[in-house]
Amino acid sequence: MYNQTEIIKDTTNLGPDGELVVNMGPQHPATHGVLHLVVTLNGETIKKIEPHLGYIHRSIEKMCESLTYRQFIYVTSRMDYLSSHINNTACALLVEKGMQIEVPERAKVVRTILNELTRIASHELWIGAMAMDLGAFTPFFYAFREREMITDIMEDTCGARLTMNYIVPGGLMYDIHPDFQTKVKAFVKQFKEKVTEYEDLVTGNVIFQSRTQGVGTLSYEDAISYGCTGPVARASGVSCDMRKIAPYDAYDRVEFDEVIETAGDSFARYIVRVKEMNQSIRIIEQLIDNIPEGDFVGKTKNVLKLAKGEFYQRVETARGELGVYIVSEGATTPYRIKFRSPGFSNLSVLDHIAKGSKIGDLMATMGTLDLVIPDIDR
Amino acid sequence: MLSLESITKTIQDWLFAKFTPQIALTIECVIVILLCITLFAVLGLVLVLLERKVAARIQIRLGPNRVGPGGIFQTAADTLKLIMKEGLTPDAADKFLFNLAPFVVMMVAMLLLAPIAFAKNFQIWDINIGVLYVSSISSLSVIGILMAGWASNNKYSLLGAMRSGAQIVSYELSAGFAVLTIVVLTGSLQISEIVASQENGWWLFKGHIPVIIAFVLYIIAVTAETNRAPFDLAEAESELTAGFHTEYSGMKFALFFLAEYINIFIVCAIGATLFLGGWMPLHIGHWKDFNHIMDYIPSSVWFMGKTFFLIFLIMWFRWTFPRLRVDQLLNLEWKYLLPISLFNLLLVTVIAIMGWHF
Numbered sequence: 001m002y003n004q005t006e007i008i009k010d011t012t013n014l015g016p017d018g019e020l021v022v023n024m025g026p027q028h029p030a031t032h033g034v035l036h037l038v039v040t041l042n043g044e045t046i047k048k049i050e051p052h053l054g055y056i057h058r059s060i061e062k063m064c065e066s067l068t069y070r071q072f073i074y075v076t077s078r079m080d081y082l083s084s085h086i087n088n089t090a091c092a093l094l095v096e097k098g099m100q101i102e103v104p105e106r107a108k109v110v111r112t113i114l115n116e117l118t119r120i121a122s123h124e125l126w127i128g129a130m131a132m133d134l135g136a137f138t139p140f141f142y143a144f145r146e147r148e149m150i151t152d153i154m155e156d157t158c159g160a161r162l163t164m165n166y167i168v169p170g171g172l173m174y175d176i177h178p179d180f181q182t183k184v185k186a187f188v189k190q191f192k193e194k195v196t197e198y199e200d201l202v203t204g205n206v207i208f209q210s211r212t213q214g215v216g217t218l219s220y221e222d223a224i225s226y227g228c229t230g231p232v233a234r235a236s237g238v239s240c241d242m243r244k245i246a247p248y249d250a251y252d253r254v255e256f257d258e259v260i261e262t263a264g265d266s267f268a269r270y271i272v273r274v275k276e277m278n279q280s281i282r283i284i285e286q287l288i289d290n291i292p293e294g295d296f297v298g299k300t301k302n303v304l305k306l307a308k309g310e311f312y313q314r315v316e317t318a319r320g321e322l323g324v325y326i327v328s329e330g331a332t333t334p335y336r337i338k339f340r341s342p343g344f345s346n347l348s349v350l351d352h353i354a355k356g357s358k359i360g361d362l363m364a365t366m367g368t369l370d371l372v373i374p375d376i377d378r
Numbered sequence: 379m380l381s382l383e384s385i386t387k388t389i390q391d392w393l394f395a396k397f398t399p400q401i402a403l404t405i406e407c408v409i410v411i412l413l414c415i416t417l418f419a420v421l422g423l424v425l426v427l428l429e430r431k432v433a434a435r436i437q438i439r440l441g442p443n444r445v446g447p448g449g450i451f452q453t454a455a456d457t458l459k460l461i462m463k464e465g466l467t468p469d470a471a472d473k474f475l476f477n478l479a480p481f482v483v484m485m486v487a488m489l490l491l492a493p494i495a496f497a498k499n500f501q502i503w504d505i506n507i508g509v510l511y512v513s514s515i516s517s518l519s520v521i522g523i524l525m526a527g528w529a530s531n532n533k534y535s536l537l538g539a540m541r542s543g544a545q546i547v548s549y550e551l552s553a554g555f556a557v558l559t560i561v562v563l564t565g566s567l568q569i570s571e572i573v574a575s576q577e578n579g580w581w582l583f584k585g586h587i588p589v590i591i592a593f594v595l596y597i598i599a600v601t602a603e604t605n606r607a608p609f610d611l612a613e614a615e616s617e618l619t620a621g622f623h624t625e626y627s628g629m630k631f632a633l634f635f636l637a638e639y640i641n642i643f644i645v646c647a648i649g650a651t652l653f654l655g656g657w658m659p660l661h662i663g664h665w666k667d668f669n670h671i672m673d674y675i676p677s678s679v680w681f682m683g684k685t686f687f688l689i690f691l692i693m694w695f696r697w698t699f700p701r702l703r704v705d706q707l708l709n710l711e712w713k714y715l716l717p718i719s720l721f722n723l724l725l726v727t728v729i730a731i732m733g734w735h736f
Contacts, residue, residue: 020533020536020537022533022534022537028619029615029616029619030616030617041537044537044541044704044705131700132616133616134616134700134701135607135608135610135614135616135699135700135701136698136699136700136701137433137437137697138436138437138697138698140437141437141438141439142437142438145438201698205699205700207608207699207700207701207702208700210702210703210706211700211701211702211703211706358703358704358705359537359617359618359704360611360614360617360701360702360703360704361703362617363616363617
């Protein structure tokens with residue numbers, strides 16, 4: 001128990017130079033999950049940020065080692081739950097590559113459309129959450145209005161709204177819903193109309209610009225040396241889109257631009273994501289009318305066994321490059337499995353770019369890094 | 379016509395006829411205190427509901443719609459919940475100051491109700507330094523906030539209180555200068571005289587450019603002074619969880635919450651009085667018939683209408699803008715608003731001395 005004089009004398013809260021050490025998280029409104037940041041403050045200025053991980057570690061990699069090549073895909077939906085389709089695709093692609101399974105064209109195209117829808121949904125959620133970090137509540141609801149349409153499409157397609165588990169080695173689990181094409185087209189139409197609302201509400205806002213421009217600037221060199229990928233790296237001018245570098249599914253036959261900004265600050269990261277949504281819409285528009293008829297799943301053996309050896313597959317999730325690395329001993333389960341998650345590398349840069357800025361800037365920086373904690377911890 | 383003025387007059391006459399002046403005065407005081415507390419509670423309920431409805435409108439959703447028709451009893455139910463909740467006091471807190479702080483904030487808000495003219499001749503205390511009284515008392519609320527932030531012994535609270543201190547002290551200046559603009563034009567600090575000076579047209583619509591500048595400055599400054607978004611750095615829930623009231627729960631939290639809304643009401647009421655004519659109906663020059671029709675609308679309706687319009691404006695800000703950063707907030711005040719208000723005051727003084735105003 002304290003009394004008043006003890007409170008004044010109490011220096012246990014203070015660091016060596018009279019710094020204030022604040023524990024942000026694991027329960028904090030801005031960390032969007034159970035991320036724990038130990039922030040050393042000097043007044044309002046940040047001197048050091050130390051992320052503490054492990055609060056939502058579920059040992060997914062170890063779990064995957066005891067599951068068969070059909071089963072382990074479903075666990076990966078729980079990694080980056082906002083890109084679950086893309087995670088599933090990565091695993092399915094790896095198994096297909098390892099076993100030379102022929103994937104029907106229909107499945108490839110549908111996978112690509114679903115991946116892009118997932119990317120838009122993820123970016124929509126991000127816009128809302130980031131605006132909320134900066135103190136604006138309203139964009140959240142606008143963003144969720146469109147995101148809701150995507151989750152409805154997902155629900156029609158595979159029964160789930162968040163953790164889809166729709167993609168299996170060789171193609172898709174079921175055929176698409178008969179209304180799939182009309183619903184996606186309706187979504188594309190609505191999105192194109194409503195995207196100007198975000199521009200009005202967020203992009204053009206003076207306060208928003210002054211809060212993000214020049215805040216948390218990540219240089220080209222640092223982006224590469226910290227292993228940043230996805231929109232975070234592309235905002236610093238690094239070309240790293242896996243859909244361009246190593247096309248998979250139907251990405252080699254669609255036209256889209258890799259969005260690259262050079263400023264490297266929070267505003268550039270915002271712009272990259274907004275433009276990326278438009279590129280995703282472009283991809284969907286090219287594919288939605290051209291879904292080939294045919295099988296939705298290729299012929300596979302009943303029991304999948306990867307040959308002895310090492311396999312690696314990388315895809316572009318909404319957050320960056322997701323790598324799946326499997327060491328197989330030729331059994332029905334992986335011998336070792338490792339996921340290279342984009343969030344982990346992107347988080348590692350936080351201390352570097354937020355040091356010396358204000359607490360408010362930390363929120364802008366953290367918001368635009370787009371961290372999903374289960375992706376970082378796994 | 380049944381006006382508030384005649385009601386108060388009847389009551390006063392009756393009291394003074396029945397009792398000795400001392401007793402009559404005491405009874406009047408009790409009535410005023412009761413009315414104040416009632417107004418306090420009712421305003422809290424109405425404004426919280428209004429805020430939620432406005433927010434819902436802006437955010438394409440419905441807002442509270444379950445408790446009572448259109449959700450009108452939602453805030454009453456919430457208040458009931460808050461009263462039933464346990465008012466926790468953290469072990470490490472300075473108990474006395476921790477429990478005192480919400481009352482300081484609330485008492486300041488209540489004191490500010492005194493000089494406000496709610497309707498024609500319906501005012502608790504028409505003090506001759508009315509505007510000065512308001513600006514001096516409103517600066518006291520920072521003490522309550524600092525008290526809460528310090529006594530909580532929580533780092534978030536302390537940061538929030540620090541921010542709040544810097545913010546309120548800075549923006550008080552701009553608000554003060556904006557108010558002075560009208561005082562210079564009116565030549566009086568008394569609320570009733572300021573209202574009377576706007577009989578032929580509200581200051582905002584008389585066409586003085588300094589007044590329009592002062593109005594904009596006033597709205598910005600009071601938004602900051604009441605810790606509302608985009609200046610809600612003292613709370614800044616995404617940065618400091620809840621800022622200075624992080625550790626408060628139950629009714630003690632509700633008092634902070636209530637005081638915030640009462641403060642909004644008061645600053646908007648003062649703004650309406652200074653710039654929009656208070657209870658004065660809309661009069662346009664020589665349109666006698668028009669002015670006559672406008673006079674039929676009760677003065678309390680005029681006052682409340684104007685005040686709620688300004689309140690809506692401030693709520694609109696909150697649900698549109700992101701939050702400023704702390705250094706940007708202080709830059710805005712010291713580098714832009716303060717020089718502008720000083721120049722504006724100079725300008726209006728010249729206008730007043732030269733007699734160019736009307």
